[in-house]
Amino acid sequence: MEKKCPDYISNLNDYLDGGVTPELCAEIEAHVGQCKNCQIMVDTLKQTVRLCREGRPEALSPALEAKLAGLLKQHWDKKFGKK
Numbered sequence: 540m541e542k543k544c545p546d547y548i549s550n551l552n553d554y555l556d557g558g559v560t561p562e563l564c565a566e567i568e569a570h571v572g573q574c575k576n577c578q579i580m581v582d583t584l585k586q587t588v589r590l591c592r593e594g595r596p597e598a599l600s601p602a603l604e605a606k607l608a609g610l611l612k613q614h615w616d617k618k619f620g621k622k
C-alpha cells in the first residue's frame with residue numbers, strides 16, 4: 540500500500556526528533572528523497588525546529604504549526620487536486 544504525502548506529515552516531527560523506528564525513518568527518507576513537497580516540508584521544519592531550539596526553549600507554537608499545515612495543504616491541494 541502506497542502512502543501519500545499527508546500520511547507522512549504526522550510523522551515528520553517525530554522523524555526530526557529521532558522518535559521514529561528505523562524502518563519508518565528509512566521509509567520517510569526514501570519518500571522525502573523523491574518528493575519535492577516533502578523535501579520542502581522537512582527543510583522548513585528543520586529550520587523552524589533549529590530556530591526554536593536556538594532561540595526559545597519551547598516547541599513550535601500552535602499558531603506556527605497551523606500556519607505550516609495550512610501552507611502545505613494548499614500546496615498539496617494544488618498538486619494533487621482536492622477531493
Ligand SMILES: [Zn+2]
Nearest residue numbers: 544574576577
Ligand atoms: Zn511527499
